[in-house]
Amino acid sequence: MTSPSSSPTPKPHQRPLWRDLLASAQLIGAVQSGASLATALPQAAARGKWDAGQRGAAQAMSFTVLRHLGTARAVLAELHPRSVHPPLLRDVLLTALVLLLPDTPLQYSAHTVVNQAVEACKRTPALRHAEGFANALMRRFSAQAKATSPASEAIEARWNHPAWWVESLQTAYPGDWQRLLAVAQRQPSMTLRVNTRRIARDTYQAALQQHGMLGATPDEAALDQALVLSHAVAVERLPGFDAGWVSVQxxxxxxxxxxxxxxxxxxxxxxxxxxxxxxxxxxxxxxxxxxxxxxxxxxxxxxxxxxxxxxxxxxxxxxxxxxxxxxxxxxxxxxxxxxxxxxxxxxxxxxxxxxxxxxxxxxxxxxxxxxxxxxxxxxxxxxxxxxxxxxxxxxxxxxxxxxxxxxxxxxxxxxxxxxxxxxxxxxxxxxxxxxxxxxxxxxxxxxxxxxxxxxxx
Missing domain, CATH: 3.40.50.150 (Vaccinia Virus protein VP39)
Structure with a gap:
């Protein structure tokens, strides 16, 4: 299985985007209702009988949406000040809006996102009544030259964290809080810990290179078992993972x-x-x-x-x-x-x-x-x-x-x-x-x- 903390960004695939939009929207809704993603993901996958590709794409897309949820909420509130019902429609729109933001890694054309958001409504009985609404709202936003609005000056919209969290960091780290919030928006590297009872770190580093993976050693003596991968991979792709050569830490x-x-x-x-x-x-x-x-x-x-x-x-x-x-x-x-x-x-x-x-x-x-x-x-x-x-x-x-x-x-x-x-x-x-x-x-x-x-x- 893929480590949830280091999911690689999915590449274009044959599965229609509307399926991923719906799957991600289910996860975003679960989080907004108080469930952790670690709990919501396997439950949704079991209900929907998702295959590994669907599960990985939904996870990666939901990670991106959660990193930009504050901005998306503000944009949706400006486009439609009243509450959007049912919640699944709200979450489909939030997911689609994130895909249209200029600074997100999952880039699709505006036409594709609008079309597939509407398709998600068409394919979902509970949302069919909202096809026209979703189409009009998404087209209005995609027609804007830039994804900016007065609402984006609000703390949550600007920093994509709750206001209390931002204020806590401002108090604790007055010279560093902005950098900490910026770091939270980047996909983290994947760091390994080599089990040196089984294999030497330099030997494992060579094994990674043989498999087309680049692993760098941190320049700290305390991290004498660590290797940082240049790109995250599913753990089953790591040489010797099942044999106990390495862990993700x-x-x-x-x-x-x-x-x-x-x-x-x-x-x-x-x-x-x-x-x-x-x-x-x-x-x-x-x-x-x-x-x-x-x-x-x-x-x-x-x-x-x-x-x-x-x-x-x-x-x-x-x-x-x-x-x-x-x-x-x-x-x-x-x-x-x-x-x-x-x-x-x-x-x-x-x-x-x-x-x-x-x-x-x-x-x-x-x-x-x-x-x-x-x-x-x-x-x-x-x-x-x-x-x-x-x-x-x-x-x-x-x-x-x-x-x-x-x-x-x-x-x-x-x-x-x-x-x-x-x-x-x-x-x-x-x-x-x-x-x-x-x-x-x-x-x-x-x-x-x-x-x-x-x-x-």
């Missing part, structure tokens, strides 16, 4: 295993382990005794599948990390990895539905969960042991604020060197300028926060 996520500095034979707790990328990375680097914990038994099976593919072993347990009394055997851990539940705001460029699913009230609620997990797990750590706190967030409440508050609550916690806040980076293929904000990096990466605490002996 963003560069920022690959810092965790090295920071935790696990030594052979040590007891390690991965407290929120699913889907298992960091668990596997720890075991690729060191022979240690890992307990992979996750309260979601279904997601924990993904950890087990990942370990089996890579030829690795860890104990797995479906349990809530915040209540150790229900599962802990009383033996202290030498290392604890807490990849805590968070807003996932740092990976919104890779999962563009996140920006539309999160609400401002989610952040303090998530921060409270993170606090509870930190305080519950700290007593399980041996004196001299290390706890690594990780979130894939860019909001300070889930990062630096959380780390500082933890140190204030625990006198026996010592702050150890860690990267702190890593901000999302994606080189602009159309620019020769280097990124210049705080924590700028020369390679593609998601947004992560890292804090490392050592327990006083």
């Amino acid at each position: 963003d560069a920022a996520a690959q810092y965790a295993a090295g920071l935790l500095d696990v030594q052979p034979g040590q007891r390690v707790l991965d407290a929120c382990a699913a889907p298992g990328g960091k668990t596997a990375h720890l075991l690729e680097r060191c022979d240690c005794d890992v307990l992979a914990l996750d309260k979601d038994a279904q997601r924990l099976r993904r950890v087990e599948d990942t370990l089996q593919r890579l030829g690795l072993h860890a104990r797995t347990l479906a349990a809530d990390a915040s209540t150790p009394s229900a599962w802990w055997d009383g033996q202290g851990f030498d290392r604890i990895l807490l990849d805590a539940p968070c807003s996932a705001s740092g990976i919104a460029r890779r999962h563009p539905d996140i920006r539309w699913l999160r609400r401002a009230a989610d952040i303090p609620a998530l921060a409270a969960t993170q606090t509870a997990l930190l305080d519950a797990l700290w007593p399980l750590l041996q004196p001299g042991g290390k706890l690594l706190y990780v979130t894939c967030s860019v909001f300070p409440q889930e990062g630096v604020d959380q780390a500082q508050a933890f140190l204030a609550r625990h006198a026996d916690a010592i702050a150890s060197p860690a990267p702190g806040q890593l901000l999302p980076q994606e080189p602009d293929p159309d620019s020769t300028e280097q990124s210049s904000g705080p924590h700028a990096a020369g390679h593609s990466q998601d947004g992560f926060f890292y804090a490392l605490f050592t327990k006083a002996s």
Whole structure:
């Protein structure tokens, strides 16, 4: 299957565009109703009996629509100020409008988009009454010289993120917020982690080249297993994927295993382990005794599948990390990895539905969960042991604020060197300028926060 975070842009195909418009509209509607794309996609594919081509095209198109949804909403509201019903018609129009915007990667002629949007209505019994409406609205927009309007000055329309999200970034990163929002609009690179228990990185790099794929090594010693592909591919095309040679993992996520500095034979707790990328990375680097914990038994099976593919072993347990009394055997851990539940705001460029699913009230609620997990797990750590706190967030409440508050609550916690806040980076293929904000990096990466605490002996 294709990794949802790195779907290649589909090429022209024989399937009519109206089918992809309808499929994408279903996914956009599901997200606007509160479902994640990861949940909505397999459900819609099963209902519609989509083949792999249809599923991949719908996924890629919906990614593009979600990255431009704020603009499309503003344009639709200006073209038709009243609510559009039924919702599926609204979402067909939003999808079609995005295809007509000048800065989207899925470029079709205006005539084709208008014709196929109308065809989508014709082919859908619930939308047949709206053929004329869709035709008139789409033609009116396509006749405009440029896709601009007074509504595009609104925050959501201008930046394609909710206003509260933009304002949070403005407060946290006054000199860098515009770059962060621009990065979120770019399709992210695909980064691999080579399983060096199975194959050396340079050997795997040569294997990629033999298969016509170019993989570059990041110029950081900490990323000694990483390779960045010049173009995203389906994982089944990766040489040796089924044999456990390689995994897909963003560069920022690959810092965790090295920071935790696990030594052979040590007891390690991965407290929120699913889907298992960091668990596997720890075991690729060191022979240690890992307990992979996750309260979601279904997601924990993904950890087990990942370990089996890579030829690795860890104990797995479906349990809530915040209540150790229900599962802990009383033996202290030498290392604890807490990849805590968070807003996932740092990976919104890779999962563009996140920006539309999160609400401002989610952040303090998530921060409270993170606090509870930190305080519950700290007593399980041996004196001299290390706890690594990780979130894939860019909001300070889930990062630096959380780390500082933890140190204030625990006198026996010592702050150890860690990267702190890593901000999302994606080189602009159309620019020769280097990124210049705080924590700028020369390679593609998601947004992560890292804090490392050592327990006083």
